[in-house]
Amino acid sequence: MPANLTPEYLDAEQEYKAARTHQERIAALERMLATVPKHKGTEKLQADIKRRLSQERKEAHKKGGSRSAPVFLVEKEGAGQLALIGPPNSGKSSLVAALTHAEPEIAEFPFSTRLPCPGMMQFENVQIQLVDLPPLSRDFMEPWLPQAIRHVGEGILVVDISDPDLLEEIEFIEGLLEERRLKRPRMLVANKSDLDPTGEDFRVLQDLLGERYRMLAVSAATGANLDRFRREVFDLLELVRVYTKRPGKPADLTAPYVLRRGATVLDVARHVHKDFAERLKYARLYTKDGRRDGLMVERTHLVEDEDILEFHV
Numbered sequence: 001m002p003a004n005l006t007p008e009y010l011d012a013e014q015e016y017k018a019a020r021t022h023q024e025r026i027a028a029l030e031r032m033l034a035t036v037p038k039h040k041g042t043e044k045l046q047a048d049i050k051r052r053l054s055q056e057r058k059e060a061h062k063k064g065g066s067r068s069a070p071v072f073l074v075e076k077e078g079a080g081q082l083a084l085i086g087p088p089n090s091g092k093s094s095l096v097a098a099l100t101h102a103e104p105e106i107a108e109f110p111f112s113t114r115l116p117c118p119g120m121m122q123f124e125n126v127q128i129q130l131v132d133l134p135p136l137s138r139d140f141m142e143p144w145l146p147q148a149i150r151h152v153g154e155g156i157l158v159v160d161i162s163d164p165d166l167l168e169e170i171e172f173i174e175g176l177l178e179e180r181r182l183k184r185p186r187m188l189v190a191n192k193s194d195l196d197p198t199g200e201d202f203r204v205l206q207d208l209l210g211e212r213y214r215m216l217a218v219s220a221a222t223g224a225n226l227d228r229f230r231r232e233v234f235d236l237l238e239l240v241r242v243y244t245k246r247p248g249k250p251a252d253l254t255a256p257y258v259l260r261r262g263a264t265v266l267d268v269a270r271h272v273h274k275d276f277a278e279r280l281k282y283a284r285l286y287t288k289d290g291r292r293d294g295l296m297v298e299r300t301h302l303v304e305d306e307d308i309l310e311f312h313v
């Protein structure tokens, strides 16, 4: 056995030994290849992994096994979903742990996340689902990952602001997403802001990428800016919350109907009840701050976040 095998390599090797299917063995071997220290002493080992990998791939191909299983697709819950994608070790799992009740595995070494882990993040009175995913990396990527990202629909790019290879990692991920015809995230979260105390690294990143992404510096470790994160995510999803009230009664502000921006009074009515929408004549619009106090609005009126509607049939 060559010396200097890292814990992450040994972990991958353990997984290889436990693997029962071609897909599992392929994933484990790819991970072994990505984590094996690259030096003269491991050349034979590297060649051996490659040989086994190509053998496994051939056999998997012969069997025509599917490359992905539904277990990797997270069932949607809550008002909206967001996938956390990014290079290894950027703190995706740490963010999900800090913002939700989920308990994803967090580790000092890369490639610790192997399966999607959903968690519900509360923003004021709505729940948004965050999905922690394994990393996107040049060295190794779970074969089903693109499909899982596509399934969630909207992603946030999470990077480690202290990572010296940051720009290359971002470039690689952008290229990969394009290649797989996946939407580029609209938001970039620079995690580990505690390691960039002057904010200088973040400013440089903003200068470079500020036109491509909405950007936010946070720290999963200290909790810095996590409240901003919740609000930004809500904005990113382009959601509107609408409350309903009965004439003469106050609105229940705890349980909003959540719709996409661009929804009309009629869309909200449909959400409440199908029959009801058909009979709807008009609505009265109130706002929490009393800005619009019972203004009469048509069925086609566009609703805004936190509008209060009183339906008249």
Ligand SMILES: Nc1nc2c(ncn2[C@@H]2O[C@H](COP(=O)(O)OP(=O)(O)OP(=O)(O)O)[C@@H](O)[C@H]2O)c(=O)[nH]1
Pocket: 087, 088, 089, 090, 091, 092, 093, 094, 095, 105, 106, 107, 108, 109, 110, 111, 112, 113, 114, 133, 134, 135, 191, 192, 193, 194, 195, 218, 219, 220, 221, 222
């Ligand atoms: N200083 C600092 N360390 C952090 C922060 N967030 C995460 N870490 C550390 O970074 C390492 C990686 O964190 P993870 O949350 O496992 O990263 P990940 O992106 O999920 O990693 P993979 O699953 O391998 O892709 C761990 O040692 C964390 O404790 C942060 O805000 N500041």
Ligand SMILES: [Mg+2]
Pocket: 092, 093, 094, 105, 106, 112, 113, 132, 133, 134
């Ligand atoms: Mg992780």
